[in-house]
Amino acid sequence: MTQNTGGQDTRRAARSSTLRPLLAAASMALSVGLAAAPDMAHAQDFRFNSISVEGNQRIEAATIASFIGVARGETVSAAELNDGYQRILASGLFETVEIEPRGNTLVVRVVEFPTVNRITFEGNERLDDETLSAIVQSQSRRVFSPSTAEADAARITEAYSQQGRIAARVQPKVIRRSDNRVDLVFEVFEGGVSEVERIGFAGNQVFSDRRLRRVLETKQAGIFRALVRSDTFIEDRIQFDRQVLRDFYQSRGYVDFRTTGVNAELSEERDAYFITFNVEEGQQFSFGEVTVTSDMPEVDADLFQNAIRLRSGRVYSPTAVETEIARLERLAIREGLSFVRVEPRVTRNDRDLTLDVEFLLTRGERVFVERIDIEGNTTTLDRVVRRQFRVVEGDPFNPREIRESAERVRALGFFNDAQVEAREGSSPQQVVIDVDVEERPTGSLNFGGSYSTSSGFGAAITFSERNFLGRGQQLSLGVTTGVDSSNYSFSFREPAFLGRDVAFNFSINYLETDNASAEYDTAIGNFQTGFTFPVSENGRLNLRYGARYSEITELDASVGSIIREEAARGEVWDSFVGYRYSYDTRRTGLNPNAGVLLEFGQDFAGLGGDSTYIESTLRAVAQTRVLSDEVTLRATLEAGALSYSSGSSRVTDRFALGPNRMRGFEGGGIGPREVGPGDVNDPLGGNYFAVARFEAEFPLPVPEEYGISAGVFYDIGSLWGLEETNANVLYEDFTARQVIGVSLFWNTPLGPLRFNFSEALSSEEFDETQSFDLTISTQF
Known part of the structure; x- marks a missing residue:
């Protein structure tokens, strides 16, 4: 915060001259001028041979005379003189103005407003001087204007209000200096943050208050209120929440939903708000008959009808309709049909609560993209923004495609704001797309x-x-x-290799471990590079090459013969090529309550290196929400197989099961294990594993602002298989272990934490169980 020079007492005494006397003086001058008007009204007109200006220091007399607009020797009326007087006042250059006819001379007496010597701010901490200086319009070395200063104070107050500090007050004051100068000081009382103490809903029956609060951008003040800013009351955010609520309900078939009003009550202390959303949910609608028609003879409607994926009975969602429109328009392009537009026509059936959707294929206007202009990107290259557009100069203009491109630009995460608009180009058949971004x-x-x-x-x-x-x-x-x-x-990752929708990745990783449980050290290095590209609407394929280095060292005396033989091989290098296919329905999101993720990959080693093998992995996840979205159900299946045709696996190569894959057991806690004399107890890992996890998450009857919820889980799985074994190796065959448990989820500013409390239902004698673990909660 900037401080004024000079003694504190002197400054406080001088500051007794605030803006109020200046505003009062200007009002008094206006009354003097009006009082003079009746005297002038007795004479119908005046004629002046000269104009005398008194009191001016900076403003030229000729400039002041020009405001009056009276020419020498010209006859003027009293009303015209009053108009000239008003023009001088309106210039904003003078604190007081008086005009007096004196014979053939018009005398104009003025007191000029002082100039602003400097502008300072006091009491501000949350907004620094640089931020406030950009807000105010008063400027140093310019004529001081009381009205501008008052407006600046209001702007600063509004800036604090946008941060939730509605109790903020700003007082502009002046300090008189020599040579008709003043220092303008804005004294700021920031006040406290006005938090959202409670968010409630009236009229909701399908979804609970708790569920709807999770949708909103505005949050209730919780135990971490000092660190969280989403619980600050901001009016613009409330307006955004109204739209978010509408989107939430409509995506679930409640097409008649509306927010009838929002009540925001301020507490007596002016430090907290109580917000109530008044809503009308309406009835839930489903899709009825879904058809495709065409008003163009050359278009085969049956071809497009077969491409429709919407089916009758599915809960209605505008997003699903938009997705089908985009799919049909892409099909039209592949069929060589330009300027085809898809217009949805929805017919409402209140009797059975369905909505029939007819997709009409029609000819759109012949409008082309003239160019794409990008502004505001000082760091980001134009091509990074441009490649988010599926159209280039000369392509047919498609408004829907432009909207989708705008969403892709925003989804990059490089910009605070990205505005994409289309305007007419050099002709009515040309469109210029303007992209205005603000980097972050x-x-x-x-x-x-x-x-x-x-x-x-x-x-x-x-x-x-x-x-x-x-x-x-x-x-x-x-x-x-x-x-x-x-x-x-x-x-390193390049998301658009050679300007295509192909991602290139390159990674190196080196891990050194001192495995206290097995009493040996390991060194593992990985190199991998590859390409990822789409193969379908929801599918992605990754092709990769990798190399791997591993070494086992520093064996303890208690290490068994299996690991000793594996460590005796020294450094082992593997070279492999592989692929991974992923299918993720969340990319299209036709069902907002459910999603499926499927991943399958294989690595083929033998292109050089010390061994030849095939490693296969599978992961499948399905999730849905039930009971009005209050309870989340999730099922996960993971499996892996490692098959060697030359060489054999080591403990550093084989799979291991721990809390990340199967809860209730320590890392290396289950699977093949060498147990023998001399305290030998070595987990060996396995060439095969399979795990199924089932869990449910649900809210707890505690204040929502605590950010605490709970869950239950059941895991079943096994780890098995070795190439080389001996009589001391246990659990080499498939033996299922089962675990049940409860979870506690806690959303903190450090991240979502997960506390797992588990109990093994079935385990073997030498398994290492783990009844508690703390992890970062991951989202499907």
């Missing part, structure tokens, strides 16, 4: 710590840049150390 920082340098029940405390340093050199590339470097491990990583 995309890099981060993080220093942090971590704790795991399996590896203890650790420290981490990471650097990441999501828009490297403005090319849209992702770059990250990381160093993570723990009690018994160190991990060094580097990764």
